[in-house]
Amino acid sequence: GQQLNQSPQSMFIQEGEDVSMNCTSSSIFNTWLWYKQDPGEGPVLLIALYKAGELTSNGRLTAQFGITRKDSFLNISASIPSDVGIYFCAGLMNTGFQKLVFGTGTRLLVSP
Amino acid sequence: NAGVTQTPKFRILKIGQSMTLQCTQDMNHNYMYWYRQDPGMGLKLIYYSVGAGITDKGEVPNGYNVSRSTTEDFPLRLELAAPSQTSVYFCASSYGDPGANVLTFGAGSRLTVL
Numbered sequence: 761g762q763q764l765n766q767s768p769q770s771m772f773i774q775e776g777e778d779v780s781m782n783c784t785s786s787s788i789f790n791t792w793l794w795y796k797q798d799p800g801e802g803p804v805l806l807i808a809l810y811k812a813g814e815l816t817s818n819g820r821l822t823a824q825f826g827i828t829r830k831d832s833f834l835n836i837s838a839s840i841p842s843d844v845g846i847y848f849c850a851g852l853m854n855t856g857f858q859k860l861v862f863g864t865g866t867r868l869l870v871s872p
Numbered sequence: 873n874a875g876v877t878q879t880p881k882f883r884i885l886k887i888g889q890s891m892t893l894q895c896t897q898d899m900n901h902n903y904m905y906w907y908r909q910d911p912g913m914g915l916k917l918i919y920y921s922v923g924a925g926i927t928d929k930g931e932v933p934n935g936y937n938v939s940r941s942t943t944e945d946f947p948l949r950l951e952l953a954a955p956s957q958t959s960v961y962f963c964a965s966s967y968g969d970p971g972a973n974v975l976t977f978g979a980g981s982r983l984t985v986l
Contacts, residue, residue, distance in 0.1 A: 802977025862914030
């Protein structure tokens, strides 16, 4: 089935560092979404991107919709311990029913 | 508001047993979904529903059944549990189609089949 490739798979960083992760696909998407999943919880939407080239921020988070519409990037600046979790990208595919295709996830660990 | 509530949180099943994962939402959302999450993989859509009385297969429906008799509830049924169904299951809901509406996820149900 369709799947988005995320990298890196995991990151272990020091508090205060900046973080970058990306998501790539062989297919074109019209919408890119970034979710965060806290341990033991369901994913929560962080940022939504609707146009190629769009750059959107949400506090310390910045995400970009790639110009080719086949990729997206998420940056977290000045990381803090509560940034720990799994970050998922998701692309919206229009197959009659608009299906969300999720990435494989990036696990982030932040050391105080 | 409680949002999306899933029960049970954890369950261990023997091969061949059956069970139902319950999901209820109190946001009057029309769309509801069941996903499974396997280690190192993204969420895979099992079934979805666009309203009461309407259900359809997602990407990985084999071994599962659903029903949607009310707007609020969307139970997922496993008839003959198999080890391949060991996973974390998430129920989600949205007001309308996922292209224009945010999905709200439940906290998940961790199922182990031995």
